[in-house]
Amino acid sequence: MRLAAALALTLLTGAANAQMTPAPTGLPDPFGPPERQWARLADGKPWGTTAGIEIGPHGEIWAIDRCGDGTCDGSQMAAVHQIDPKTGRPIRSIGQGLFAMPHGLHVDKDGNVWVTDAAVAKDKSRGEQVIKLSPEGKVLLRLGTRAESGGGPDHFNDPGDVVTAPNGDIFVADGHGTVAPDLPPDTVTRIIKFTPDGKFIKAWGSLGSGKSQFRNPHALVFDSKGRLLVADRVNGRIQVFDQDGKWLTEYRGFNHPSGLFILPDDTLYASDYNSDGQKGVYIGSARTGKLAGFVPDAEAGEGVALGPDGTLYEATPTGITRFLPKK
Numbered sequence: 360m361r362l363a364a365a366l367a368l369t370l371l372t373g374a375a376n377a378q379m380t381p382a383p384t385g386l387p388d389p390f391g392p393p394e395r396q397w398a399r400l401a402d403g404k405p406w407g408t409t410a411g412i413e414i415g416p417h418g419e420i421w422a423i424d425r426c427g428d429g430t431c432d433g434s435q436m437a438a439v440h441q442i443d444p445k446t447g448r449p450i451r452s453i454g455q456g457l458f459a460m461p462h463g464l465h466v467d468k469d470g471n472v473w474v475t476d477a478a479v480a481k482d483k484s485r486g487e488q489v490i491k492l493s494p495e496g497k498v499l500l501r502l503g504t505r506a507e508s509g510g511g512p513d514h515f516n517d518p519g520d521v522v523t524a525p526n527g528d529i530f531v532a533d534g535h536g537t538v539a540p541d542l543p544p545d546t547v548t549r550i551i552k553f554t555p556d557g558k559f560i561k562a563w564g565s566l567g568s569g570k571s572q573f574r575n576p577h578a579l580v581f582d583s584k585g586r587l588l589v590a591d592r593v594n595g596r597i598q599v600f601d602q603d604g605k606w607l608t609e610y611r612g613f614n615h616p617s618g619l620f621i622l623p624d625d626t627l628y629a630s631d632y633n634s635d636g637q638k639g640v641y642i643g644s645a646r647t648g649k650l651a652g653f654v655p656d657a658e659a660g661e662g663v664a665l666g667p668d669g670t671l672y673e674a675t676p677t678g679i680t681r682f683l684p685k686k
Contacts, residue, residue, distance in 0.1 A: 614631045
């Protein structure tokens with residue numbers, strides 16, 4: 360119930376804030392119409408709810424499926440799949456029985472798959488961890504204390520996303536559920552930094568709307584300069600930090616970003632899942648924050664990725680949507 364209430368508040372708060380931001384006009388849309396529910400599970404059944412899609416170092420497409428449903432609580436189904444770009448069917452499937460609510464997805468430079476678990480299972484067997492998996496599904500590392508919510512160096516409060524820096528340091532966006540304006544000021548919401556082997560280094564951030572404060576830090580990427588970009592979803596901005604947590608700048612042109620994907624030239628894709636009348640994928644520069652394109656999508660999702668062939672993918676509440684580039 361805590362997670363469901365948090366998600367509802369995310370939608371309500373995001374939609375209310377988005378009314379103050381006009382929809383982008385005059386920006387090109389470089390993609391064709393959406394192909395809904397493009398991916399299917401191995402048995403042909405529809406994909407479940409998902410918030411995560413990523414591209415691996417060799418162009419692999421990885422995506423989360425919440426066990427054919429909106430949750431993996433109690434399920435032994437695989438939760439993460441490598442998808443064939445031609446058929447939309449899984450090439451391999453991993454993460455069976457590991458997650459309650461798989462949320463954030465990251466594929467590192469070695470092809471390992473990282474997943475955040477943003478809830479606690481009813482039987483307390485899983486949840487509130489970040490888990491690193493080999494491409495074959497072997498558990499390589501766990502961060503956090505299983506099925507226990509909290510703060511400090513050893514607990515998470517619904518981790519939303521994870522990303523690794525070029526040197527292997529691990530960064531986690533913590534506090535997916537902390538979105539309501541009336542939450543107490545000590546509610547855990549922050550960015551956490553770990554060593555490559557999972558030792559706590561530091562954390563920064565608090566609940567609020569000022570510099571280095573967050574309301575639902577939802578996605579993380581690094582730009583070509585090694586700056587950390589944080590999708591501060593409910594606050595309607597992307598905050599930019601150095602790797603020691605120093606605030607550098609913020610961008611508000613991407614509206615209420617849920618998902619982030621970045622190219623080597625710092626072209627940034629941000630999916631807006633929350634904003635009434637402005638949902639879609641915003642395309643711009645991570646260097647300047649200036650927009651260059653917009654893909655309107657009334658059924659936009661929380662995750663976004665661009666394949667090596669220029670195909671755009673969204674992870675949505677109803678599955679994976681594909682957009683082919685216009686010829």
